[in-house]
Structure formats: C-alpha cells, structure tokens
Amino acid sequence: ESASSLLKLVQLADGLRKGAFTEKISISRLNADLTYSTASYNLKAILNGTEPDVVLQADDKVFIPIITDLRDKKTISVEGEVRKPGAYEYKTGMTIADAVIVAGGFTEAATGLRLEIGRRITNAESKDNIEIAEVINLDTERSLDQIKSSIALQPYDIVIVRTNPGYFVQKVVTVKGEVKFSGNYVLSNRNERLSDILNRAGGFTSLSNIKGVSLRRRVSADDPNADIRRNAAKKLFSTKNDSSAFTALIDSVEAYETVAIDVEEILKKPKSSIDILLQDGDVINVPSKDDVVKVKGEVLLQTQIAYIPNRRLSYYIDLAGGFSTQAQKRKAFVVASNGNGKRVKSFLIFKSNPIINAGDEIFVPKKLERDGKRVSVAEMVGITTALASVATVVIALLRL
Known part of the structure; x- marks a missing residue:
C-alpha cells in the first residue's frame, strides 16, 4: 500500500520507534534534473495537528533520527x-x-x-x-x-x-651447553647475577670452553635499531640475502642481542660490576672446546684451520688462500666464540691485525653492489652503526 502523506507513512510503519526525535525530520526529494533537495519538518507538530500534513511524492526519502544518535555516547x-x-x-x-x-x-x-x-x-x-x-x-x-x-x-x-607492589611473576633464564646441570632456572631475587646461576648449574664440565661463554638477551619489540640491523646484515652478507632461509634467520636472530661478557674475569670477581645482573629470558651458552678456527666468506677456500696459539688474522687468511677479488678486506670480522665481534680497521698508517683464539670465526664480507651509483652517506652510516649488533647474525650464518 502506498503512502500519500507523511502521517499515512507513519501509520503504515506501525508508528514511531521509542526515542524517535520528531521535532526535526528531513525529506529528500528527487528533482526533475535528477538532483536531490532536502526540506525539514516538525513531525511532532504534524502529529499534534498544529501543522499540516506533508504530501509525499514517488522516490521521497524520509529520515527520522533517534535521539540517542544525536548525543555523544557516554x-x-x-x-x-x-x-x-x-x-x-x-x-x-x-x-x-x-x-x-x-x-x-x-x-x-x-x-x-x-x-x-x-x-x-x-x-x-x-x-x-x-x-x-x-x-x-x-x-x-x-x-x-x-x-x-x-x-x-x-x-x-x-x-x-594499580599493580600490587609486592607481586612478581617468575623470571626464567636458560643455561645451555657444558655445565653439569643445564636447563631453565627461575631467578630467586632481583640481584641474581651470572656467577650465581653458573654455580646453581653445578659449574663447568671438563669439556667446556670458558672463554666462549656467551649471554644473549631478548630485544624489546619496539627496538628502534631492528630495521638498521636487518638492512646492514643484508648489505654486508649479500651472498645469501636472496634466500628465504637467510631472511628467516635474520628475523629470528635479531630478537636477541649478545651481551659482551668475560666469564674468566667474572669468576675472579663475583658480585662485582662486571658480574651482570640477569633478566627474564636471558640465555647463557657454554660451548665445548674447539681447537679450530673457521674462515668463511670472500676467501679462496672457506675452511677450518687447526688453531695455533698467538697467530694473527692474516695467518689464517693466508692459509685459506687469501682474499677473493670481491672481498671487503677492511670489513672482515673476527667473531669470538662468546659472540663478541671485532672488525679489521685502519687508522692513518696503522692497521689492526688481531690475535686469533681457539674457536674464533673469521668472516670476510662481499663488496657492496653499487649498480653504477655511489653508496650514500645514509647507507654507510646505517651499516657502520649496525656492525656491532650484527655479530650474533654472523655466528648463525657461519654455522649454516
């Protein structure tokens, strides 16, 4: 049944909803030129008979607001x-x-x-x-x-x-490798240090490499350097940056960063400032003794070489056949078994040639592909800033 007027339309709709705002409604009408015009009416007055009914036309659109729609939601x-x-x-x-x-x-x-x-x-x-x-x-x-x-x-x-100031969730650290009792350990207090956990783990086994003990710590999810580390790693290790495995490795490793430690000194001075306070999620790794030095990257022969005390980086590079033509010689890394990294660098006429220890890993990155363009200052700053943070990634790559 058609509605010839506004009152007739309200009757056909079984009346108004509760909360309808009737003081000001609108009717949109299609004009001859196919545009719309809008007019406002006081439906309350029309219902009360104090104003005349409105005759409707085909294609009219009547809008009656709800009072709650006209207020901020509390x-x-x-x-x-x-x-x-x-x-x-x-x-x-x-x-x-x-x-x-x-x-x-x-x-x-x-x-x-x-x-x-x-x-x-x-x-x-x-x-x-x-x-x-x-x-x-x-x-x-x-x-x-x-x-x-x-x-x-x-x-x-x-x-x-508020949070109860005396409420604490257990914090867990992990000890892996050559200790008598490896596994997870719950921190008993906020002052528990690296030496405390190593003692709770029963100490080292006879096969442990104490110099190689490493500590990895979770990086905050909003760490601003995450993208810098990822991009720098891909530039420095471009031999693998196209593989999905490499990308997955970067994403997983960058959730942690290596904390520089010297366990031999820590055990000599327990509870001192160098004896690091542990945090939830810390991972302590005690590696086995390793009497070889690994040489990877842009050398003629990627290999493992028997360790000889007091030999320097150049000695092991020579035994690996020397640098390839694509090598970035000045950006070579020496990564200790505890995760600390050292880069070959020059200052004036002097050039560092560090002594290599058992278990160290040497990595020589490939030259950057320039595509006819010079590397921008921003790119170089990003790479330089990230070098220290990439050490953990290097270890994972070399062990693939």
Missing part, C-alpha cells in the same frame, strides 16, 4: 590490572565495583590500594584553568563485594587499578 574507561581493560557504556549510578565487574574483575596482580579515578573537567567560565582533570585516589578492599565508596562514577571517568 562511556567510562577501566585500565590497569583488570582482565578486560577498555571503554564501557556508562550507566547512571555506576560505582567503582560496577566498573571493575564489567571489565572482567581484578587480575591476580591487582591491589585495592591507590585506585584512581580521573574525572573530566568542564568549566565553561574559564579558558585559563590550569587543572585539566580531577584526580580522586581511593584505598579500598580488593574483594569486589567489600569495595565501599560513596563516590558514584560520572560519564567519561577513567578508573585505574
């Missing part, structure tokens, strides 16, 4: 130690207990002490008010049925539940 926010932090619909009469309940309740780490309400300030009389929010602090019970507060929440309040 919410509260619950943050901190609750199971489902976030924004929730505000309801008149809400209390802190109600807010915590809709947010899933307290977490195990929550405390009722120092609950905080941040309340919006609306002062229409002054633009120079220094205060930007009213902050209300409460000390109450952690049990929801015992939270007592005469303070009712208001729209847009922010409720913050």
